[in-house]
Amino acid sequence: MKLVVKDAPHLRSDDSVRKIMIDVLIALAPAIAGAALFFGWYALFLCIFGAVVAELIEWFIVRVLRNQKEFKPDFSAAVTGALLAMNLPPTAPWWLLLIGLLVAIGVAKHAFGGIGQNIFNPALVGRVFLLISFPTLMTKWINPMMNFSRSPWDVMTSATPLGVLKQQGFSRAIDTFSYTDLFMGNIGGCIGETSALLLIIGFIYLLYKGRVSPIIPLSYIGTVFLFSGLFYFVNAQRFGTPLYHVLSGGLFLGALFMATDMVTSPMTLKGQAVFGVGCGLVTMIIRYFAGYPEGVSLAILLMNSVTPLIDRVFKPKVFGEVKT
Amino acid sequence: MRLLSFRGGIHPPEKKELAKESKLIYIDPPETVYVFLSNHAGAPAKCLVKENDSVKTGQVIGEPGGFISAYLHSPVTGVVKKIDKIYHPIQGRPMETVVIERTSQDEWQYLEHPDWENLSKEQLLEVVKKAGIVGLGGAMFPTHIKLNPPANKKIDTFIVNAAECEPYLTVDYRLMLERYHDLILGIKIVMKILQVQKAYIGIESNKTDVFNQLKSALDSEEIELKLLKTKYPQGAEKQLIYAITGRKVPVGGLPMDVGVVVQNVQTVIAIKEAVVDRKPLIQRAITVSGEGVNKPVNLIARIGTKIEELLQHAGGLKEETERVILGGPMTGIAINRVDIPIMKGTSGITALLKEKEYTQKACIRCTKCVVVCPMDLQPYLLYLLANKRKYDEAVEEGLLSCIECGSCAYVCPSKIDHVRAIKLAKKVYQALRGGKK
Numbered sequence: 001m002k003l004v005v006k007d008a009p010h011l012r013s014d015d016s017v018r019k020i021m022i023d024v025l026i027a028l029a030p031a032i033a034g035a036a037l038f039f040g041w042y043a044l045f046l047c048i049f050g051a052v053v054a055e056l057i058e059w060f061i062v063r064v065l066r067n068q069k070e071f072k073p074d075f076s077a078a079v080t081g082a083l084l085a086m087n088l089p090p091t092a093p094w095w096l097l098l099i100g101l102l103v104a105i106g107v108a109k110h111a112f113g114g115i116g117q118n119i120f121n122p123a124l125v126g127r128v129f130l131l132i133s134f135p136t137l138m139t140k141w142i143n144p145m146m147n148f149s150r151s152p153w154d155v156m157t158s159a160t161p162l163g164v165l166k167q168q169g170f171s172r173a174i175d176t177f178s179y180t181d182l183f184m185g186n187i188g189g190c191i192g193e194t195s196a197l198l199l200i201i202g203f204i205y206l207l208y209k210g211r212v213s214p215i216i217p218l219s220y221i222g223t224v225f226l227f228s229g230l231f232y233f234v235n236a237q238r239f240g241t242p243l244y245h246v247l248s249g250g251l252f253l254g255a256l257f258m259a260t261d262m263v264t265s266p267m268t269l270k271g272q273a274v275f276g277v278g279c280g281l282v283t284m285i286i287r288y289f290a291g292y293p294e295g296v297s298l299a300i301l302l303m304n305s306v307t308p309l310i311d312r313v314f315k316p317k318v319f320g321e322v323k324t
Numbered sequence: 325m326r327l328l329s330f331r332g333g334i335h336p337p338e339k340k341e342l343a344k345e346s347k348l349i350y351i352d353p354p355e356t357v358y359v360f361l362s363n364h365a366g367a368p369a370k371c372l373v374k375e376n377d378s379v380k381t382g383q384v385i386g387e388p389g390g391f392i393s394a395y396l397h398s399p400v401t402g403v404v405k406k407i408d409k410i411y412h413p414i415q416g417r418p419m420e421t422v423v424i425e426r427t428s429q430d431e432w433q434y435l436e437h438p439d440w441e442n443l444s445k446e447q448l449l450e451v452v453k454k455a456g457i458v459g460l461g462g463a464m465f466p467t468h469i470k471l472n473p474p475a476n477k478k479i480d481t482f483i484v485n486a487a488e489c490e491p492y493l494t495v496d497y498r499l500m501l502e503r504y505h506d507l508i509l510g511i512k513i514v515m516k517i518l519q520v521q522k523a524y525i526g527i528e529s530n531k532t533d534v535f536n537q538l539k540s541a542l543d544s545e546e547i548e549l550k551l552l553k554t555k556y557p558q559g560a561e562k563q564l565i566y567a568i569t570g571r572k573v574p575v576g577g578l579p580m581d582v583g584v585v586v587q588n589v590q591t592v593i594a595i596k597e598a599v600v601d602r603k604p605l606i607q608r609a610i611t612v613s614g615e616g617v618n619k620p621v622n623l624i625a626r627i628g629t630k631i632e633e634l635l636q637h638a639g640g641l642k643e644e645t646e647r648v649i650l651g652g653p654m655t656g657i658a659i660n661r662v663d664i665p666i667m668k669g670t671s672g673i674t675a676l677l678k679e680k681e682y683t684q685k686a687c688i689r690c691t692k693c694v695v696v697c698p699m700d701l702q703p704y705l706l707y708l709l710a711n712k713r714k715y716d717e718a719v720e721e722g723l724l725s726c727i728e729c730g731s732c733a734y735v736c737p738s739k740i741d742h743v744r745a746i747k748l749a750k751k752v753y754q755a756l757r758g759g760k761k
Contacts, residue, residue, distance in 0.1 A: 001643055003658075005659065006658050007658075007747075008653075008656060008730050009653060009654045009730030009734050010649055010653040010676060010679075012739060013736075015735065015737040017738055019737065115686050116685075116686035117686065213691070262691070263689050315702065319562065319572060319699040319701075320699075320725070321574075321575050321722075322575070
């Protein structure tokens, strides 16, 4: 028998990156299933297409471009792919998603050095790239049709809750979309962003598995609520109610699954709280005062860029450190 | 009862059931013992014997070679065969070793001092020193120094570390179950040495049988039992002090800075044996466990017994055994040969089977290491800085506060070796600093 010498600790948990990513995929499943219900088979197809093709792109980069001997998928690319698909309108053509995936995996992830090295959330970079390059295709919304076999292209186009709010004011918006519709997901919007309920169910699974801390979602959504509450008193017709803002515009998808991306969010609880508050403030400033009706993607990307700074400033106090 | 604990920590598989039921067995002294002159932290002992000298069991064969050092005694009755150099698993190189061949049954040379009730604090300390007692939990720091803090440090609390949080190890558990009277008497002696009115025994909640037994045996208000949460590293000194007293040992400080002295269960029993039974430290209880041995056991063996002989008492190693570890699996040292002798601080031998294969991957910043670190450090950052050789920055981030418990590496989904990098960085930093502050 040959004895092996290694460094302590000699016990390791059986956790792995792959297990984390599989848990995230499981957590996304309810929202994807809901999308299939709301927007039909094509939405489901896009999510699966996104996950599979993202892995293929990563395989190509690792094996061919980087010339590495083996490629063991850790499914982080699949998570990115699924998230990007969930961030597209239900009418998005498949080639649009492919372009987005190439940008997300190729540029935002691997140009920075692969998993763990990227500064920006790859799925969001892909989405914002598409939003700027293909503004018409990226804003072609439809109403939920509750018909799995129907194709999305022969449905009348519609508007999103925030779009209506921005253009026609709050009284018109709340007539069109009730709070229940907003919460359940019975509204127009991106594939995976509409149902707060299903996203929360998925997130509870992640919490139960100990994969995330609830700090970022709480501080993010809390900030949006407080900030819009403030502006509600300034001009309710123009700015809308806090609840309306919390339930619309992909806030739940962003706060629960995009802002919490491990690689691009801060390491300490304090830092995460600051990160969430920052995301909330930027989101609302964009929604109120910028050209886009929605601000979640841009807000998270902006806060991604200050994550290293937040990590530097908000450090835990070492055990036994004396207050100075 | 509310369980006491600290922030952070992990729950590795306990694996205590393997050796838990095995009563302590006194094994026959081996034909030959190998006693390192460096059998404690600090300077090696100065050898007082030479080849062909006859020695008795308990006879002094080495005296302290510096301020931090300890006496050394012959574990058997026999003849000094030679002074050899043998591979020392902690120092990582061959070290001077006294090789003694046993010639007869034990003929004891006992310590000489009056009954302990009549001894002063100073005299008791001298007995502890003369008995060669060191920290038997693994650190091997000379106990007479730890029990004698400078006059400006006022000690008011004594804590017995009975957490035994390392997986697999069960010696302290067996000792507390079988020899709790010795433990209680030992505590009283230490309290007299420290002149404190309060002592605590901190026990993890997975040893409730011991807890209840000790509770009914305790006859003094001054010794209090504290039930601790079963969590690793509950037995780390600073975490234990915090759990029991709520005091935080300052960064770079020692337990005495918050008025506390901590000793391991077995050390306290060794003090009782020295003071009451007049026996110097020549043997210790040790767990031989792990999936890699056929019959996990708890043994009482002479210092200097070779590991291969102890393994025989545990039914030998299985063919599939891949790693043999001195101590427990979380902080122990892996060895690739079993012909080295045990030391005063060897609390266990853990034999593990082949590990599930894994490759180290890039950090995905999952924050798990930060969450579990009992010292509130950021292990991912220390790892990063150590690898970039930014040692000064690493020190600013608390490098020297790391207690090397391995919690971060245990939970890491990317299988990063934080502890290895941190240990290396500490060594390099201290070497570069050249002893200057």
